[in-house]
Amino acid sequence: MIRRLKTGAPSEARAEADRKVRETVEQTLQAIEARGDEAVRELSEKFDRWSPATFRLSQAEIEQAISELTAQELDDIRFAQAQIRRFAEAQLASMQDVEVETRPGVVLGHKHIPVNSVGCYVPGGAYPMVASAHMSVLTAKVAGVKRVIAAAPPYQGKPHPAIVAAMHLAGADEILVLGGVQAVGAMAIGTQSIEPVDMLVGPGNAFVAEAKRQLFGRVGIDLFAGPTETLVIADETVDGLLCATDLLGQAEHGPTSPAALLTNSEALAKATLTAIDELLAKLPTAEIARQAWNDYGEVIVCDTHEEMLQVADEMAYEHVQVMTEDPNLYLDRLTNYGALFLGPRTNVAYGDKVIGTNHTLPTRKAARYTGGLWVGKFLKTCTYQRVLTDEASAEIGSYCSRLCALEGFAGHGEQANERVRRYGKREVPYASAVPL
Numbered sequence: 001m002i003r004r005l006k007t008g009a010p011s012e013a014r015a016e017a018d019r020k021v022r023e024t025v026e027q028t029l030q031a032i033e034a035r036g037d038e039a040v041r042e043l044s045e046k047f048d049r050w051s052p053a054t055f056r057l058s059q060a061e062i063e064q065a066i067s068e069l070t071a072q073e074l075d076d077i078r079f080a081q082a083q084i085r086r087f088a089e090a091q092l093a094s095m096q097d098v099e100v101e102t103r104p105g106v107v108l109g110h111k112h113i114p115v116n117s118v119g120c121y122v123p124g125g126a127y128p129m130v131a132s133a134h135m136s137v138l139t140a141k142v143a144g145v146k147r148v149i150a151a152a153p154p155y156q157g158k159p160h161p162a163i164v165a166a167m168h169l170a171g172a173d174e175i176l177v178l179g180g181v182q183a184v185g186a187m188a189i190g191t192q193s194i195e196p197v198d199m200l201v202g203p204g205n206a207f208v209a210e211a212k213r214q215l216f217g218r219v220g221i222d223l224f225a226g227p228t229e230t231l232v233i234a235d236e237t238v239d240g241l242l243c244a245t246d247l248l249g250q251a252e253h254g255p256t257s258p259a260a261l262l263t264n265s266e267a268l269a270k271a272t273l274t275a276i277d278e279l280l281a282k283l284p285t286a287e288i289a290r291q292a293w294n295d296y297g298e299v300i301v302c303d304t305h306e307e308m309l310q311v312a313d314e315m316a317y318e319h320v321q322v323m324t325e326d327p328n329l330y331l332d333r334l335t336n337y338g339a340l341f342l343g344p345r346t347n348v349a350y351g352d353k354v355i356g357t358n359h360t361l362p363t364r365k366a367a368r369y370t371g372g373l374w375v376g377k378f379l380k381t382c383t384y385q386r387v388l389t390d391e392a393s394a395e396i397g398s399y400c401s402r403l404c405a406l407e408g409f410a411g412h413g414e415q416a417n418e419r420v421r422r423y424g425k426r427e428v429p430y431a432s433a434v435p436l
């Protein structure tokens with residue numbers, strides 16, 4: 001039996017909030033489309049009180065930002081980037097091109113071609129999310145993207161030095177200090193001063209995620225990566241403090257970040273609720289985390305692992321931290337999640353900052369149809385074909401001719417018939433199918 005000891009915000013409230021975000025984004029993108037740089041500047045002034053002579057950083061400004069970091073800070077960024085690069089390179093190596101002769105003389109293949117230009121959004125409203133620069137910019141460069149433009153909002157009135165350093169070290173070709181919808185809109189639509197890109201990637205708040213959704217089609221996007229959500233699946237092999245730590249650790253992202261505990265132990269559920277209260281009394285970011293937990297927190301108690309698997313698959317959360325006797329059961333059986341964190345030795349913060357897997361992950365049930373950002377998202381899998389012999393061309397041509405007739409495609413049929421005439425040396429009456 002599935003019992004819900006605590007539930008999150010009602011779906012009507014969420015739908016109303018979504019509607020407002022959708023409308024704001026629609027109007028904002030229309031303004032950028034109509035008035036370019038002028039609108040971008042107005043929006044940047046309005047939301048971030050930021051209106052420099054140019055949003056693009058010069059080489060001297062980049063060097064200045066880097067010089068503001070300590071040697072330890074630079075070392076830590078380099079360590080994280082090395083981890084992310086190693087994993088991305090291994091993933092790239094797994095993406096083999098394919099070429100196969102499916103019948104004598106019929107050669108089919110695919111090759112991976114990097115997208116030419118990408119805009120990477122690095123969030124920086126509530127917190128300066130330095131790690132998002134590694135996740136997008138570095139991964140794009142490993143994939144072979146030629147032009148990578150990275151944008152982040154100003155932080156406390158200026159470019160955040162660690163974000164700028166991370167973007168630069170990851171290989172960004174251009175760096176913009178620009179936030180929110182105005183940043184992703186300007187990069188996708190293009191303005192008088194910003195050359196448009198082919199694809200947008202990176203996480204962001206509800207406005208940024210919705211803007212990417214609305215811009216999809218005009219440009220490619222990686223995935224829907226909005227406000228963070230986390231699911232902790234635990235049994236009595238762990239204690240309430242560890243569960244509470246992992247729930248609040250991600251709830252601190254923002255007031256609409258859902259955090260849920262799924263357990264087969266009512267005792268653990270109660271211990272976690274007590275530990276959450278105790279932790280909230282100590283956490284410097286408790287104000288945001290408390291609001292997120294009060295409004296969006298959930299505690300669900302099941303009787304069996306089967307039930308927990310079913311509930312977790314329905315939730316399709318961004319992060320799923322599994323701390324049970326046999327975490328591999330969830331690796332084997334779960335089908336909907338952004339990323340899995342198996343066992344108590346690891347946790348979402350490791351993935352967020354340093355371990356090497358990508359932290360840009362699907363939210364709002366997008367995990368039903370996509371995984372997170374990875375090197376493959378920057379590559380187009382493009383097919384090609386070649387027919388090596390006259391016989392093969394005539395053979396495929398005769399099948400093609402009849403299949404075209406089946407659907408009434410006379411013009412397509414003639415493309416096939418003409419090959420049968422030339423390479424099969426057979427007469428085919430105009431606009432009739434090649435007989436058996």
Ligand SMILES: NC(=O)c1ccc[n+]([C@@H]2O[C@H](COP(=O)([O-])OP(=O)(O)OC[C@H]3O[C@@H](n4cnc5c(N)ncnc54)[C@H](O)[C@@H]3O)[C@@H](O)[C@H]2O)c1
Pocket residue numbers: 024047048122123124125126127129132153178179180181182203204205206207208224225226227228253254257318359360361362363
């Ligand atoms: N899913 C993922 O992979 C993932 C990864 C990292 C971060 N995140 C999420 O990214 C988000 C970062 O959010 P953030 O707000 O701190 O930074 P952000 O950079 O995404 O957004 C800040 C920008 O929002 C704009 N903005 C603020 N209020 C607005 C309003 N009322 N209308 C329109 N625009 C407005 C401003 O221009 C500002 O520059 C968090 O929700 C976090 O959970 C998700």
Ligand SMILES: N[C@H](CO)Cc1c[nH]c[nH+]1
Pocket residue numbers: 129131132227228229250318348352353359360361
């Ligand atoms: N948990 C976020 C993804 O939802 C990523 C992140 C980076 N830094 C902190 N958190």
Ligand SMILES: [Zn+2]
Pocket residue numbers: 228249250253348349352
């Ligand atoms: Zn996080």
